[in-house]
Amino acid sequence: MAVAIAVTRERREGETRCAVTPETVKKLIALGATVSVEAGTGLGSSIPDDDYAAAGATVRPDLATVLAGADVLLKVRGPTAAEISALKPGAVVAAMLDAYREKAGVEALKAAGATAFAMEFVPRITRAQVMDVLSSQANLAGYRAVIEAAYAYGKGFPMMMTAAGTVAPAKVFVMGVGVAGLQAIATARRLGAVVTATDVRPATKEQVESLGAKFLAVEDEEFRNAQTAGGYAKPMSAEYQAKQAVLTGEHIRKQDIVITTALIPGRAAPVLVSAEQAASMKPGSVIVDLAVEAGGNVEGSKANEVVTTAGGVQIVGWTNLPGRIAADASALYARNLVAFLGLMIKDGALAVDLDEEILKAAVVTHGGAVVHEGVKG
Known part of the structure; x- marks a missing residue:
């Protein structure tokens, strides 16, 4: 019997993306699945x-009719209580659960088995x-951040001789040189801006310079050891943060646009730009805070608002930048999901092996328990 895959429309406010596209429907069917889609799923x-x-x-x-008998539920964001309650016991759910913060959703999935x-x-x-949704979505977020900055900024990006x-x-x-930061650098450069960037991870210096931007950091011993084995930034000491703040504070004052992208998994986003630093910028300057949903890199940023300071600096805080380029974001995310499901659908049957390296790292709930070590607490 074919694996029954269900895709419901996104119910989180402002979520325009979807978990499957017509292209990936065909690929899922080729894996040996049937696909049921709730009406209106792809309209955004x-x-x-x-x-x-x-x-x-x-x-x-x-x-209700989409989820009846479904073996697998695919979502962009974590399912709502109504969706979870309609799942059959043991159903597989794959979504961006935001598991560190959405504790109630995790508990509901646990209770549903x-x-x-x-x-x-x-x-x-x-x-x-090919399954890395953080990279596929961050890439588009970095691009869109520059587009949003250019829209808010009252001047052109490139030098123009007339x-x-x-x-x-x-x-x-650009502050934070992960996938989003690198794409922001590349996009700003393509538009003709003079770009500088900073990150606590030493490996990013070469990447920044390869895109034609200038790297800015306090390059001491702590900086040289500020990257985890998984490639993420480590939390920095108060002493390093103070030194970096002096360097970046003077630099921020001279900038027209600042884009912040720094995130630490499982923690609140670090504050990179203080209210004082934002106030030092020229009237008409723009700051785009990509980390606003995780608490924000910018003091004074607000989720889904554009805050204008007393000095005329705009702080842009859209929480779902990939959703502002939804067609491409959905296409990439849906391909990520197909690749991920390929680990579980074998010869047309659902075979979930939680000892498989990738599945083991991504599973959060199973058998009525929270099984991910980082989420248990």
Whole structure:
């Protein structure tokens, strides 16, 4: 019997992405699955129901009929209480669960007996790259951050030489050089800005310079050891943060645009830009805080608001930048999910091996228990 995959429409406010596209419906069917899609699932990504039907999916009118008998539920964000309550015991859920913060959702999945996978926990190893939703979505977030900055900024990005005079290029400073930061650097450079960037991980210096930007950091011994084996930034000491703040504070004052991207898994986002530093910028300057949903890198940023300071600096705090480029974000995310499900669907049957390296790293709940060590507490 084919694996029954269900995809429901996203119910989180402002979520425009979807977990499958017509392209990936065909791929899931080729794996040996049937796909049921709730009506309206793809509208935020400009995918009409007819396109899903043409690809081989069954379009169902509501949540209950989609989830009836489903073996697997695919989502962008974690399922709601209504979705979880409609799952059959032992169903597999794959979504970005935000498991460190959405404790109630994790507990509900545990109580329902679901085997729930947090796609954000997929390990960053070579063979899991095609499943890495953090990278696929952060890449688009970095791009979109620059577009949002350019929209809010009252001047052009590139140098322009005209008969009436020369327009100076914008100065862009990117703080945090992960996937989002690197794409922000590349996009700002493509638009003609003069770009600088900073990160506590020494390996990023070469990456920044390869994109034609200048690297800025206090390069002491702590800096040289500030990266985990998994490639994430380590929390820095108060002493290092103080030295870095002096260096970056003077630099921020001279910038037109600052984009902050620093996140630490399982922790609140570090504050990189103080209210005082934001106030030091010229009127009309823009700060985009990509970490606002995790508490924010910028003092004074607010989720899903553009805050204008007394000095005329705009702080942009959109929480779902990939969702502002939903068609591409959905396409990439859906491909990540297909690759991930390929680990569990074998010869047309569902075979979940929790000893498999990638599945073991991503599973959060199984058999009525929370099994992920980082989420248990």
